[in-house]
Amino acid sequence: MIRAVKGTRDLLPPDTSVWNYVEQSARDLFGRYRYQEIRTPIFEQTELFSRGVGEETDIVTKEMYTWEDRDGSSLTLRPENTASVIRAFIEHGLHQQPGLQKLYYMGPMFRRERPQKGRFRQFYQIGAEMIGSESPLVDGEVIEMVVRYLEAVGLRDFKLLINSVGDAESRGRYVAALREQLAGVKEQLSADNQRRAETNPLRVLDSKDPQDEPVITTLPSIHEFLNAETKEHFAAVCAYLDDADVSYEVRPRLVRGLDYYTRTTFEIVHGALGAQNSVLGGGRYDGLAESLGSRVRAPGIGFSIGADRLVMSLQETAAGTIPVPVVDFALISMGDAAMRRNLALARSLRRKGAVVEVLFDGKLKRALDLANRLGARRTVILGDDELSRGAFMVKDMASGEQSELGEADVLNLVG
RNA sequence: GUGGAUGUAGCUCAGCUGGUAGAGCUCCAGAUUGUGGUUCUGGCUGUCGCGGGUUCGAGCCCCGUCAUCCACCCCA
Known part of the structure; x- marks a missing residue:
């Protein structure tokens, strides 16, 4: 019997009606903030992701579906969509359009990981990007919008976590400090974290291994390294959220796995999801366009929702609100x-x-x-x-x- | 890539200390000719994941393999 390949799955009725509901709600709500849809190709030149997402990230080093095309070029199924959106932004000179570019997308992404609850090799993201401003108010509006969206589809009991990972300068100092301090206590760390202490010290911060807890609590917070400008930016984002009555928790140890994030990062978690409890993640990426070769600066911020996980959470917690076909x-x-x-x-x-x-x-x-x-x-x-x-x-x-x-x-x- | 659990009809599962398979649901037909949701009767569907081994005999034991799920890793 021929079966769907590992990590992929068929979405069948009646579940597809929930998917339609979730997608239509996104179109409706994002539209009220004047977001418009962008559709980029499912595959791109490999270089887009290695440069955009980060050469050393797990996504690029071991999770991409990459192959050599007949003409010898290296192509890759998209593991995420932000890099593609920025590529399109640059390619079509969208900075010349009036106002901020507000773009949303939805569709499949591909990462070759071991499947488990809430994780698939072909999974779906609903995301949005606002490009062209560094204002903290933009950060606030983006975050508020996605929170309102989750409320609108009927998700309950989710938790918004936010942090600032600093700009390139302050983060560089922080990483250096972490690396130095971790080197001194290396023997006390778990095997995984001994490795990460050198390769990616930020990751040590959100280790789940209890063995590492004593060391982690002694580590400095990123906030001690933020320069005045970044600190002020983050404070303004928090103030926006306070005004908007959006509740959140600041998590200084929240780090994200994509290299392009700067300053504001955020994540929303939900309890119904098992170990993969993150429904969405996002953040600001002020330098991404330049690292992809843009001559114009294009600071932006965005998020992507794990649609599979959102649907899963809704089905476990809000079944009554899901419309049934008549x-x-x-x-x-x-x-x-x-x-x-x-x-x-x-x-x-x-x-x-x-x-x-x-x-x-x-x-x-x-x-x-x-x-x-x-x-x-x-x-x-x-x-x-x-x-x-x-x-x-x-x-x-x-x-x-x-x-x-x-x-x-x-x-x-x-x- | 690593670890654990599980693989028996379309689905959910039972099968005691080894003696060559069962239930519920589904599906199909029927309970006097044009009336559903309840009930009753009958019927279909299985190389017991696959391959080896032990045994007179294996769904139950052993080895291997594949798949799925969960967890680690990482992320959505």
Whole structure:
């Protein structure tokens, strides 16, 4: 048997209706902030990600789907979408458009990791980027928007974590200090963290290994290294959120795995997700455009929501708010003449906006059974008796009551 | 890449200390001819993940392998 490859999956009804709901809600809400959709290719030149995401990141070093194309160029399935959006921004000179560029996207991303709860090799992100301003108010609005979005789709009990990872200068000093201090206590660290202490000291900060806890608590906070400007920027973001009544927790140890983040970073976690409890992550990336070769500065901030994880959380915590598909009319015909008449009725009903299921096969009893299981609100039963009177037998499936109506009266039931 | 758990009908699972497979749901047909949601009757579906081994005999034991899930790593 041919099966979906490891880490990929089929999204089937009724789950797909939740996906549609989540995606449509994003379009609606982001639109109110004047975001517009951008669609970039699913694959790009490998260099885009190695330069954008970071040569040394796990994503680039071991998780990308990369292959050599027939002409010898190296191509990669996108592991994330921010780099592509910035690439498109540069390529099409979007900085010349009036105002800030506010772009949202949704679609599949690919990372070759070991699958587990909430983690897939093909997964879906809904994200947004606001490019062209360094104002902390922009950070605040982006974060507020995504919080409002989660509220709008009915997610509850999520927690917003924010931090500032500093600009290049202050972060450089911080990393150097961490590296130095960790070198002194290396023996006390777990094996994983001994390695990270050298390769990526920031990662030591959010280690889950209890063995490392004593050392971690002695480490300085990034906030001690932030320069005045960065500190002020972060304070302004927090002030925005306070004004907006968005609750958050400052987590000085929150670091992110993509190299391009500067200053504000944030994450939203939810308890229903198991170990992979992050529903979305995001942050500011003031230097990304330049590192991709842009001659114009294009500071920006964005986030991406793990749609798989959002859907999962909604299904575990807010099942009642997820709309279920309805069938307004199920049409049952006895005989060919009745079927033709019903098909015409179906056309009229659908023109008026009703959801109509024509039952093509089976006896009356079986058809009613099926209509019932499909959740039909009403069934129309049509046989020779009704035909001869030019009427339809309309049955209310909840009450069981039925009455014979002319076509106009049937159509009037819509809405 | 590392570790743990699990793999029995379409789905959820049972199967005692080894004696060649079961339940519920689903699906199909029926309970006098045009009436569902309850009930009843009957029926279909399995190389017990795959390959080896031990044994008179293995779904149950051993080895290998694959897959899935969970966790680590990392992230969405």
